[in-house]
Amino acid sequence: MMKMQEQKIELIKNSLGYILEEELVAEIINNSQLKEIEQDKVIVNVGDELNNIPIVLEGSIKISRENEEGDELLLYYIEGGDTCAMTLQCCVRHTKSEIRATTMEKSLILMIPINMMEVWLHKYKSWREYILQSYHTRMTELMETIDAITFMRLDERLLKYLTDQAKLLGSLEINHTHQQIAEDLHSSRVVISRLLKQLEIKKIITIHRNKIILKSI
């Protein structure tokens, strides 16, 4: 149990120590709970109310949108050190989540009680900068997503999707079925299979069961 606490302190310092004030880091250590979450777990769903600000320390999270008919679309990813801007407002205003957050691998997430948000915004310049930076980064990423949907063809988006995943998870192997890829891109399985086949013919990937392997990034 003591080891867990030491590991937590180590992790927080590594992830946030360089961007947040020392005093704030100490407060975070005392006011947070570290959670380890398995791969492919939905940690926030559309409509959920949040009691904690989540900060990803290790691993990666994908943020997606879902409409009434259950159609999905991948919006962006969150990596180590980042928080989810969309959930921040849920904390401040007690509104419901408009997005879904799913772990892409086993991840370590820091949970901070929502009342600290306003206190720290007043007290720490680095926290203000962190929160504002976070919002801005997510907005920029949302706009990149819009760019992709608007200006790119599906085959280009597919290749971007594969390389993004590879970079994020640090592996040229993407362990998804065609169906899962189709859901993230809001397309259909047959279309994705067809386009993957084209990428294979162009020698950009090789197709395996439950797995796509990129030749390079």
Next chain:
Amino acid sequence: MMKMQEQKIELIKNSLGYILEEELVAEIINNSQLKEIEQDKVIVNVGDELNNIPIVLEGSIKISRENEEGDELLLYYIEGGDTCAMTLQCCVRHTKSEIRATTMEKSLILMIPINMMEVWLHKYKSWREYILQSYHTRMTELMETIDAITFMRLDERLLKYLTDQAKLLGSLEINHTHQQIAEDLHSSRVVISRLLKQLEIKKIITIHRNKIILKSI
């Protein structure tokens, strides 16, 4: 000249008086410059560096994105009392604008020196809430834009575009050519003409030169 100053105070109090602390409103009055801007003027362009935080007091602004090839896409609108979240970060970090802001009608815009941003974030709770709320509203709107592009067909998006414009400008007459509409929706003139014709046949609109008239909202 005195009258201009009185009008400015009146405007600021009307637009911001109910959401911001009295003391902050006074600071805004003393630290801002009111600008009147004509219709269809580009007030911020992609790549611009900002020296002021703009707050729209009267009128309306459209925010759009442009890719390398010059293709456009309308992202969202800004109305009275709102600020542009995307330009906020330009202020804090001195980065370049990633969006274009264009007036949709004659508008009154308050310009606040960027250094006030950090000072007020520390000093005023209402300013923190205003800025965070602003970010969140824009993110929500970006996601609605994503929803529209991803889940709606072009004819639905076109009708939404027309009713959004009508609501925003408070008139059933939309003074745009088919070409202009096509640019906002990132489509082509011929396609928009075709879809407008369908809406006219369905008795939802009437088509005129340089003008579409909605039968109702």
Next chain:
DNA sequence: ATTCTTTTGCAACACTAGTTACATATTAAT
């Protein structure tokens, strides 16, 4: 009044993406 410019209409065609239906291959379960 005539010419020029802008805007809109229209038809034919092309392309991308989505759908349906079925076959085949691979793995898991019994």
Next chain:
DNA sequence: ATTAATATGTAACTAGTGTTGCAAAAGAAT
């Protein structure tokens, strides 16, 4: 080993959107 479940391959067809090229209409400029 046999069966069941899951994943992928393929073909034919459809729908939606974009492109090209030209004509007609409306308005502005001379």
